[in-house]
Amino acid sequence: MDIALDKVCELILRARAIDVKEGITDPASGSNPTDDGSIDALTASPDDATEDEVRDVIAGLNDDERADLIALVYIGRGDMEPEEWGAAVRLAREREEASSASTADWLIGIPNLADLLDEGLNAMGRSCA
Numbered sequence: 001m002d003i004a005l006d007k008v009c010e011l012i013l014r015a016r017a018i019d020v021k022e023g024i025t026d027p028a029s030g031s032n033p034t035d036d037g038s039i040d041a042l043t044a045s046p047d048d049a050t051e052d053e054v055r056d057v058i059a060g061l062n063d064d065e066r067a068d069l070i071a072l073v074y075i076g077r078g079d080m081e082p083e084e085w086g087a088a089v090r091l092a093r094e095r096e097e098a099s100s101a102s103t104a105d106w107l108i109g110i111p112n113l114a115d116l117l118d119e120g121l122n123a124m125g126r127s128c129a
Contacts, residue, residue, distance in 0.1 A: 001068045001072075001085075001124065001126075002064040002065055002067075002068050003061065003064070003065040003068040003069060004065075005121075005126055005128070007057070007061070007065065008069065008072065008117060008121060008128070009128035010057060011054065011057050011058070011069070011117065012114045012117050012118055012128060013114075014050060014053050014054045014057060015054060015107075015113040015114035015117065016114040017050045018050050018051055018054065018108070018113075019111070019112065019113070019114055019115075051108060054104065054107075054108055055104045055108070058103055058104040058107060059104065063093075063096075066092075066096065066103050067089050067092040067093050067096065068089060068092070069092075069103070069107070069117070070088075070091075070092030070095060070096070070103065070106075070107075071085065071088035071089045071091070071092045071120075072116070072117050072120030072121060072124070073107070073110065073113070073116045073117065073120060074088045074091065074092065074120075075088055075119075075120040075123050075124065076115070076116035076117055076118070076119035076120030076121075076123065077116050077119075081123075082123045082124050082125075085124070
């Protein structure tokens, strides 16, 4: 892999922060965070920077690193096997060239992105632990 393990692990952490967020359930609660157990911390809001942070991490990657990240998703969701790493990277490059959606948009649109990246790493014999 051309992408450093620490970059993948950082992205996994940030993607998990997005995955646990849910839509606003009590938009005008007016309550104090201490009184409600800080439950609003798990509510997505327009000023939440987490998604922007994921976009920034992805934007900071070079072409080879982005292709590796996409290939990890393919392997993590079982589309390809670890032995097919070269083919997965080629397919990832083709996806980037052919798609009108940015890599960041495509990855953020995957609901279980963190789990897929983690499973892809594990299949490749690597781990964030």
